[in-house]
Amino acid sequence: MRLSGLGYFGLRTAKVEEWRAFAEDVLGMGVTDTADGIRLRGDDRAWRIALHRADDEEFGYAGWEVPGPAELAEARAELKAAGVAFEEATAELLAERDVVDLIHFEDPDGVRVELFHGARLEVTHFVSPTGVRFVTGEQGLGHIVFNVDDYEKTYAFYTGLMGFRPSDFCDLGRKRIAFLHCNPRHHSLAFAGLVIDPERPLRKDIDPGELFHFMLEVEDLDTVGRSYEAARAKDCVALTLGRHSNDRMVSYYARTPSGFEVEFGTGAITVSDPWPAVRAAGTSLWGHHRTEKQEGRNA
Ligand SMILES: [Fe+2]
Numbered sequence: 593m594r595l596s597g598l599g600y601f602g603l604r605t606a607k608v609e610e611w612r613a614f615a616e617d618v619l620g621m622g623v624t625d626t627a628d629g630i631r632l633r634g635d636d637r638a639w640r641i642a643l644h645r646a647d648d649e650e651f652g653y654a655g656w657e658v659p660g661p662a663e664l665a666e667a668r669a670e671l672k673a674a675g676v677a678f679e680e681a682t683a684e685l686l687a688e689r690d691v692v693d694l695i696h697f698e699d700p701d702g703v704r705v706e707l708f709h710g711a712r713l714e715v716t717h718f719v720s721p722t723g724v725r726f727v728t729g730e731q732g733l734g735h736i737v738f739n740v741d742d743y744e745k746t747y748a749f750y751t752g753l754m755g756f757r758p759s760d761f762c763d764l765g766r767k768r769i770a771f772l773h774c775n776p777r778h779h780s781l782a783f784a785g786l787v788i789d790p791e792r793p794l795r796k797d798i799d800p801g802e803l804f805h806f807m808l809e810v811e812d813l814d815t816v817g818r819s820y821e822a823a824r825a826k827d828c829v830a831l832t833l834g835r836h837s838n839d840r841m842v843s844y845y846a847r848t849p850s851g852f853e854v855e856f857g858t859g860a861i862t863v864s865d866p867w868p869a870v871r872a873a874g875t876s877l878w879g880h881h882r883t884e885k886q887e888g889r890n891a
Contacts (some may be wrong), residue, residue, distance in 0.1 A: 593667045593755040595774040597732020598781070599657035599711055600639065600689070601806065603850060604646035605629070610849035611643045618822045618846055619808060619854065620724030620815075634726040634808065638690050638712040640733050641806075649850035651803040653696070653704040654736060655689065656754070656774075660709050664693055667707050671697065674753050681708075700745045701801035703738060705754075722818065727809040731777035731862070737804040743768060743785025756781060758869035760838045769875075771838060776862035777809075778839035805845060805853035812858055813842060819856050820844045834879020836860075837872045845880070 605611060608629050615621045615632050621641070622633040631639035644652060658664050671678050681694035692710025699705050728734075740746040747770055750756045756772035759779050763769075767786050771779035784804065810816060816833070823829045823846040830853045831845035843857025 593670055593707075593753065594658060594663045595707075595755055596657045596659050597730070597775045597777065598654065598734060598736065599708060600637075600641065600655035600733060601736060602642040602644060602652035602655075603803075604644045604648065604650040604652050605850050606645070606647055606649065607849040608643055608645050614826070614828075614846075614849050615641075616721045618819055618826065618828070619856065620720040620722035620810075620819065622718060622720065633714075633718055634720075634724075634733075635718050635728045636713050637728075638714055640728075649852075651703065651738075651801070651852075653706050655691075655706045655708055657711065657732065658707055658709050661693065664695065664707060664709055668695060670753065671695075676753065681706075699801075700742060700749050701738065701740050703801045722822070724815050724819070725811045727811060727858075730775055731809075732775055732780055734809060735777065735780050735782060735807045737769075737782040737784070737806070739802050739804060740783045740785050741801075743770070743783070746770075746783055746785070750781060750783075757865055757867065759863055759867060760869045760872055762838070762872045762875055764875070773863050773867070776864065778841075778860050778863050803852045805855050807841075807843070807855040807857065809841070809860060810856070810858050816842065816844065816856060816858050819846075823856075829883050832879050832881045832883065834876045834881070836880070837874055837877050840877075843880075 612623050615623055624631050629643040629645045632641040634640050678695045678697035690712045691708040694706055694708040696706045756774050759771045759773045761770055767784050769784045771782045774780050828847045830847045833844045835842045839860040841857040841860035843855045845853045845855050848854050
């Protein structure tokens, strides 16, 4: 498959109003109301993140974008050949996502994958409530990171079938992480598989298919610093400022109203193919310390 990037994602949440304030004050995204919640805008696209009102906090769907109809037709043929069942979008779903065409299926951990083309571009400028400028364009929305049950199976699915290429890997002993790209962004997708260690039993509160965090990149360090201050004021900093070893992004992590985290950073390197995927000995060069209050959750 030929993906152009992460176009959008959707979450189910019981905390729509908390999300509204968090999105505006901490992330600097624009908020619009929908029939069942809110949508967040961060660039010229009509929307990038959807929050659907629900009883629980749950990842809903990842919208992976393909360039156009030919690539979506190719994807259908590849899914059929691989024996992966998929469904065509109803007219109602196309209207809701505001795209021209879309198919959806599940990844090995039950995460809903949507492949689409034809997102709507607004004619009005995106004006951030905090003056943030997000790095999107050919790099897509950002990245999403999941916990997975079967690392090998997930790796085969995303690289073999969906066409992601490895950027690098990180082996943390009891957890290994794959970082994958589909455009110049260092990684649009990463997933962690836990290695069973009898000394340290697996945490039961993170299910396969659960989101660890999503990442938004902004244009400059001061914007990251100001967001960090806004998160401090709300007492929701999860990881302190730090620089990642692989994509070299300087970022901090905030705890979202849903419980999982958002990485907010700047200055990541971009990749091109072929890219030599290395094994990083740790995730950060410095910083990214878990704040005391947030300890107890695996990241
Ligand atoms: Fe990240």
